Amino acid sequence: MTDTIVAVLVEHRNHEIAQPTFEALTLARSIGRPVAVWMGQEPPADAVAALGEFGAQEVRVLAIGERARHPKTASAALAAAAGDAALVLVVSTFLTKEIATHLAIATDAGVVVDAAGADMVDGRVEVRQTVFGATWNVRTRINADRAIVAVLPNTTKATPADTAAVAEVVDVVAALPDVRESIDAVVPVAREEGVPxxxxxxxxxxxxxxxxxxxxxxxxxxxxxxxxxxxxxxxxxxxxxxxxxxxxxxxxxxxxxxxxxxxxxxxxxxxxxxxxxxxxxxxxxxxxxxxxxxxxxxxxxxxxxxxxxxxxxxxxxxx
Amino acid sequence: MRIVVTVKFVPDLQSQRSFTDGTVTRTADDGTMNELDENAVEAALQLKESLPEGEAEVYAITVGGPDAVAAVRKALQLGVDHAVHVCDEAIAGSDVFGTARVLAAAVRQIEKDGPVGLVITGMAALDGLTSMLPTALAAQLDIAQLTLASTLAVADGVATIERHLPDAHETVTAKLPALVSVTDEANKPRYPNFKLIMAARSKPVTTLSLADIGVDRAQVGAMASRTTVIEASPQPPRENRLKVTDTGDGGTHLAQFLIERGLA
Incomplete structure (x- = not known):
């Protein structure tokens, strides 16, 4: 355990936290001190408590509502919330990969997506991946001082922290960029029963x-x-x-x-x-x-x- | 309007893909245009064909070593008007940000002939599958990004896409110029016919170096890459595989296997 701050972007839908977030927090704990970053509406108390159970000492909240759907906006918000983090973890999805790309450009960070794991070696983040349809195993070093890693679900077993933290909620105000794209319609996909x-x-x-x-x-x-x-x-x-x-x-x-x-x-x-x-x-x-x-x-x-x-x-x- | 399509030279999916010195092995023998870029070429051609004759021109660009020219040749066979190949030793080992820098400079080079309204890319390259290039290129060009389009319409200088994310279907619009990445749902790519293949032979490919497009060699290539592959090894084959033929108790065997493995 080091003092390295590892920011974890929380995946949630209708205030329900997706399981891979807890996997990412578990991974974050093995590298440094996890802080959770929550975007959208204010998180409910039980969500904050759950993040604390998995070791998040802070939940940094960006109350930016639907603007979080814009990758560039979400990236600017994440940059404001994770400015002190040497490593930012996100759950690998099409949207988070776009957010990670913008964040990397804005902060000169190195980024690896679809990762199966990460650790810190001699002050640099190293990332494990399987590529070419899982026929090759690859280890990649991020050369930059700031690292962004998008992790695939089910690659770390989520386990609660030995001592649950009482996560402190910190409101973050971010200067959001103008965007050129306009999201004119959002039709939610009905979610089936059970696990995604x-x-x-x-x-x-x-x-x-x-x-x-x-x-x-x-x-x-x-x-x-x-x-x-x-x-x-x-x-x-x-x-x-x-x-x-x-x-x-x-x-x-x-x-x-x-x-x-x-x-x-x-x-x-x-x-x-x-x-x-x-x-x-x-x-x-x-x-x-x-x-x-x-x-x-x-x-x-x-x-x-x-x-x-x-x-x-x-x-x-x-x- | 000029429409630029980016195409990538990748190892054929059916070939034995591998790593050499930390980068994907690419050879002319088993390399091809990234299959998902066919959807990007198709989207560009359909857009051109929907406009009055002579109103749009389609350019295909690729970045890579000498073999990579195969990617733009394939695009010519599909019917694009112009092919550009940025070829320079210094590009080898570039990460997505270096590649985006080179592509953006090549797009600006094309803009010297007249404005580029749209840059169209595939949703991912089937070698790396990171899906980061479209976003990085839009950022480099400082234009709107409309990514993962499963439909694309352009009217009155505005592009409209539908984007199917796992949690929602979005309709997103932006004024041109814009970058659009299209999914494999967006269209059904055409096959090159004999006439197009013959016509493609006589179409020239413009080859550009980094100096031609004004990119500093120090900003691209392996040295500028923010990531380095330090180990790459083939996954060992799965061991102790079992295959049974159902003779009336195949289902029972399957259940037993799951139970023995603690998976049921």
Whole structure:
């Protein structure tokens, strides 16, 4: 533990903190003294308490409302709140990567996104990543005095601090830049029940082999308390909404367990899930490329294999 | 109006990708134009085709070593009007900020012929996948950024995009000039046909050095990079993989595997 200040940008939606924020705070504690940065409306008391439990000694609040949706504005706000931080951690999303880029330009910081972990070595931040569809492990040193790291969900196990801090709420006033873009409409995406796909510890995904029927995929996800994913084929067919697409241009997932049902395993899909802990595949085609990366594969028809697996898992749960 | 599309030379996704001395190995044999840049080229061509003949011109720019010219050649085959290749040894090892600096200077070079209304990029490069370049380039050019567009419309000097984020769908507008990054949902890229491939052969590629575009060599390349890859190793293959063929108890085997691994 050092005096290095590590700022963590809190991901929240409707005042509910996303689980990867706690993972980032856990990582921050291993490097230095974590402070949380909260943007949007004022945080509720229970959110502040939860951040304290995971070691945030301060919650720095930028009450900038919807203006936080502008990456450049959010970056200026984050710069004002994290001016004393040697390291800024964000949860890797398309929006936070844009915020990180602006912040790096404004503060001459070095930035690494989609990180699997970070530590401080000889006063420099070093970052671990898997790249090329999780086929290579890379360690990158940030040469600049200020570092920004965007961390992928499920890469650090979130654990509360040994001694919970009572986080002090500090209001930060930031000079916000003029922006050239106007966000004319925001239509919220209805959130499904359960854990968001990107954060889920278990993902059950269906592809072409489902023929559009996700009943068994959803049942298996349900019995494993997982989230439902899909291949590009399935979302292109309109069988399931785009938010479910796992792949290089969709959601990148790193769950402990990934079950691919009727997914051939095209390289674009694998790039979004190959870093998963355990990979299980069910496919009718014994030559499907997904079997090359599956820890356990079943060559067979989904309609035979999945109901039997679901029944056996239910029986196990009921013990 | 001039429309500039940035295209990147990347290792083919189907090839064995690797690192050499801390940078991505790029060779002419298995390199290609980043697939997601095809959506950017398509968006530019569709926009041009929606305007009266002669009103818009599309430029493709790439940055990289001699082999990278393949990326702009591919763009020519798809139908862009002009190709620019910024090629200079000093660029090697640049980070995203160095690359953005070079691209911005190349865009300004094109502006000497007349104003650039739009810069269109892909949503990410399938080698690094960082998605940072569009934002960095817009910042360098000091123009509006409309990123991750799944639709793009331009009318009366204003660009309008729809952007599908995980929590919300946004409609964002900005006055031109603007940078737009398009997703792979934005359109279905065309295939080069024989006629276009033949026509592309006779189109010249303008090659520019850093000196030509007024970029200081000290501000780009590995020395100026704010990050350095210090270790890179291939992930070992997954061990003890099992594959069974369902003969009536495949589902039971699957469940047992999950239970034994403590995953159920």
């Amino acid at each position: 796909l990107s954060e889920a510890a278990v993902v059950v995904a269906g592809g072409r082999g489902t023929n559009g029927d996700y009943t068994l995929v959803r049942e298996l996800a349900d019995v494993l308390s997982g989230a439902v994913g899909a291949s590009r084929d399935a979302t292109d067919e309109g069988w399931i909404s785009h938010e479910h697409m796992v792949g290089q241009t969709g959601v990148t997932v790193t769950p402990a367990l990934y079950v691919a049902c009727g997914i051939s395993g095209a390289v674009h899909h694998r790039g979004g899930m190959q870093a998963s802990g355990t990979i299980v595949a069910v496919n009718i085609d014994p030559d499907a490329p997904i079997f090359e990366i599956a820890d356990f594969g079943v060559v067979g028809d989904l309609n035979d294999v999945l109901p039997q697996a679901i029944d056996a898992l239910r029986a196990h749960r009921q013990g």
